[in-house]
Amino acid sequence: xxxxxxxxxxxxxxxxxxxxxxxxxxxxxxxxxxxxxxxxxxxxxxxxxxxxxxxxxxxxxxxxxxxxxxxxxxxxxxxxxxxxxxxxxxxxxxxxxxxxxxxxxxxxxxxxxxxxxxxxxxxxxxxxxxxxxxxxxxxxxxxxxxxxxxxxxxxxxxxxxxxxxxxxxxxxxxxxxxxxxxxxxxxxxxxxxxxxxxxxxxxxxxxxxxxxxxxxxxxxxxxxxxxxxxxxxxxxxxxxxxxxxxxxxxxxxxxxxxxxxxxxxxxxxxxxxxxxxxxxxxxxxxxxxxxxxxxxxxxxxxxxxxxxxxxxxxxxxxxxxxxxxxxxxxxxxxxxxxxxxxx
Numbered sequence: 001x002x003x004x005x006x007x008x009x010x011x012x013x014x015x016x017x018x019x020x021x022x023x024x025x026x027x028x029x030x031x032x033x034x035x036x037x038x039x040x041x042x043x044x045x046x047x048x049x050x051x052x053x054x055x056x057x058x059x060x061x062x063x064x065x066x067x068x069x070x071x072x073x074x075x076x077x078x079x080x081x082x083x084x085x086x087x088x089x090x091x092x093x094x095x096x097x098x099x100x101x102x103x104x105x106x107x108x109x110x111x112x113x114x115x116x117x118x119x120x121x122x123x124x125x126x127x128x129x130x131x132x133x134x135x136x137x138x139x140x141x142x143x144x145x146x147x148x149x150x151x152x153x154x155x156x157x158x159x160x161x162x163x164x165x166x167x168x169x170x171x172x173x174x175x176x177x178x179x180x181x182x183x184x185x186x187x188x189x190x191x192x193x194x195x196x197x198x199x200x201x202x203x204x205x206x207x208x209x210x211x212x213x214x215x216x217x218x219x220x221x222x223x224x225x226x227x228x229x230x231x232x233x234x235x236x237x238x239x240x241x242x243x244x245x246x247x248x249x250x251x252x253x254x255x256x257x258x259x260x261x262x263x264x265x266x267x268x269x270x271x272x273x274x275x276x277x278x279x280x281x282x283x284x285x286x287x288x289x290x291x292x293x294x295x296x297x298x299x300x301x302x303x304x305x306x307x308x309x310x311x312x313x314x315x316x317x318x319x320x321x322x323x324x325x326x327x328x329x330x331x332x333x334x335x336x337x338x339x340x341x342x343x
Contacts, residue, residue: 018089022082039078042071046083173231173252180257180288180327183250186227187292187329194223201333210296210333213261214238217247220261220292224248241283244276249284256286264295264314264330265304273322281325289326291318298334 019040026036046068068076084102173179194200203219204211221237228235233252238245248259260277262269268276273291281289295311296302308314311330318328 018086022085039082042079043082043086046079047086173233173255176255176257176286176288179233179250179252179255180290182231183224183227183257183259184290184327184329186224187290187331190227191220191223192329192331196332196336201335204294204296204333205335208301210263210265210294210302213247213263213266213294216261216263216294221248224250239284241280244280244283246277246280246284256284258284258286258289259292260289261292261294264293264297264308264311269293269305269314270317270321273318273326273328277326278323287325291322291326291328293318293328293330294333295330296333301335 022040022043023036026039031039068079071079088102173182191200195204200219200223204216206215217237221235224235228250231252233250236249236251238247239249241249246258247261250257250259258277258281260272260280262272266272277289277291281287293314295314297304297308305314308317311332315328315330322328
């Protein structure tokens with residue numbers, strides 16, 4: 001099975017004339033299938049480093065030297081020699097840059113090193129790169145003959161997490177916990193601000209009465225949509241699960257988080273956090289939930305909930321009864337006093 005996989009991979013590498021010439025030469029040197037594949041992989045790794053990390057700045061040259069120094073000296077010469085040939089054939093550089101590249105490739109030190117400094121490939125170095133440009137460069141270096149769009153789609157599918165780590169670490173979601181933390185952070189740092197300080201509270205009232213939860217959901221979904229699109233995650237409202245309907249399910253692949261929205265004056269505000277939401281989470285097969293509480297009470301306006309005089313009192317009671325895997329976010333939706341009226 002492994003040999004068949006190697007042959008399939010080698011087909012990609014031998015589409016073009018230059019690749020096939022190298023492949024045939026390796027064949028004459030009695031390289032086995034695995035060694036041929038490894039040789040092409042290392043050659044392309046060298047070219048990827050050159051292409052993706054602005055080799056003309058020499059920022060990654062030490063990494064490349066330490067990487068090649070792990071190899072046998074004769075093997076190094078083979079790798080460097082073919083890297084030069086492919087670089088000349090593939091990379092789009094002007095004459096001066098090409099001369100610099102060839103000079104550096106030709107004079108790579110071959111002394112033995114015991115470590116590869118992977119920190120030199122930190123994600124922050126290429127955080128400003130456009131994902132599509134990043135992958136197009138990868139494809140151009142490798143010289144595949146598939147349609148560009150097909151190569152890009154395939155490469156993204158197979159290497160999605162690695163791409164995100166390098167190009168946009170903020171988007172990377174590796175677990176239910178990771179997704180929950182990102183959504184919670186957005187609720188606290190963005191949505192709370194929009195509602196409490198940027199006039200968003202107005203959309204959660206109808207005349208002098210707060211909207212019931214189901215009528216608040218469309219506005220909250222609009223606010224969540226912006227971030228979910230950025231993260232490439234799916235958001236569903238009123239999703240049927242566990243013989244009920246959870247207010248929001250946010251998901252990416254197998255990672256999910258459930259969000260239940262409750263008005264602070266709801267009669268089951270305390271009970272629902274340890275009965276209703278856990279059932280929805282079980283139905284959605286996730287370990288994490290967010291309990292979003294909308295607070296409308298004010299001194300000179302809406303008087304409920306009567307039991308709690310301020311947000312901290314309610315928050316303290318919820319913290320006592322909530323399961324460990326559910327977190328509470330309370331948003332103050334009360335009508336603020338205009339700054340011009342503050343004495």
